[in-house]
Amino acid sequence: MGLSVTLSDSRAQAAIQARRFGVPPAMIEAATQRRLAGDWRGACAAADVDLHLNPDAIRRRHGADVAGQLLADLRSLAPDLLRWHMPRWRHGSGQLLEGLLIPLADYTATPATLTLAAATPRFAVVAGQRIVLVVAENVRRRDRDQQDPGTRAVFDGVHRRSGERHSLRRHRMFWDADAAPGLASIAGADDAAAGAREITRLQDTGQAPAAWAAAGIDMASGRHRPVSPDRQGHLTRWLATVPVNLPLLAHQVRQTLPGAGQAVIRPGGGAIVLRGLDRPDGAVSADVVAPAAARSDLPVVPEAAWARPVDADLLRLGLLRPHELHPLVAAALAPRTAVRADSGRHDWLYAAVPGIEAECAHGPGSTAVVIHCGSQRHRVAQRGGRWEPVDHGAHPARETLIARLGGPLNPCLQAADYLSAGQHVIDLVEHLMEHGRTGEALRLLREHADASAAPEAFVLHDGTLGEALSSLREKTLRLRMILSGAALAPDTRDTHPPTPNRRHSRKGEPARQHR
């Protein structure tokens, strides 16, 4: 068991890697500068977000009012913040989930309702984890034939119901810089009342029934349809792993789905049906059922409304420090922590060094790291291109001899070997490339690798960096051609399955999954 039953080690690691390597500080800095200068197109470009929208065309078709609202939203959109919070795999390196449509805002217009949405069709994700921002008409009705070829390709590449599960229409703090402080109100930060803290403690320790009872929600499984004791035990164990934001659940669901009496939470693996949301006495009950046992016509509670924000958990459990968070997230969740602009600037460069505690200064132009060496803290410093232990009485030569004879290396020597071999740079470049961060990978190699070799010749686990870069360039070009209507999206039948129950396409047409 990790630190919390609701946050598995693999999910925590995936979330940390996604943040560290998928939204690095240089990207946040570049996107923020452009956003603050009013350059929303530039901000999106800096955050690898492709735009498929045309405010002028929207003004002509729907009027100045709607176009004005859209432009105001685009100016306060922080594309780097959106990328930070995008739904991701809960294991591995936390890459973007493919095939999602994430509505951000609706605009009531004639002749159609317009929706600003972020999307992750496969043809964008394979082009270096890119996100497409699109404005579409009548997204809820999936009015596919009314859309231009680029929007149709996006619609065809996303799951039918992802728009409900991932809607951020009423949770702008996940993408809008002006609304970002609102994350504090749904995170139940450190000011949380004692009752909320106790509920979280029960969830951390896997006591789901007690946690739901403490939140005042009557939770049961098999109330409306009998289930076997085996099945019931399975559902209860599953429920304990779901990071439901219990103290705020009923309030959040009522705000997000006003007027709904019942609604369903679908985290995958099970479903939680909420009843009594419209009861005047406020008594809400929850039934835990298998996914197929929940009525498919019930409104789906968006994840933003039911889940505890993962950043709040990472911070609470000490897995990320405030300066490692997106600045807008840190300002919301840890407002009293002054984040120095330069603090931890290179933390991520040395994060994977075995035994590392921190980076420290070591004379002009020289870096050192602090290593846990037994019960001591020792420095390992860079001297003329090599890394060497600084704080050791024992002779390094003697230590090396012991190691050569099969004895253990002391932690300082291990760290020095790792750093001297450039293993920290190799690991980082691999991680950055997994998340499509080519600019960062190249900069890292220019600054820290052996200057005699060109960065493009750098060997990754499946080819050179140069090959990876040209493949990404090709896929990005293809993405732009698909959006402009100059190329068809690849038939999804030939790729990894985004959903188990894809429809077959008609002959000669791209697969139509989501009519």
Ligand SMILES: [Zn+2]
């Ligand atoms: Zn040592």
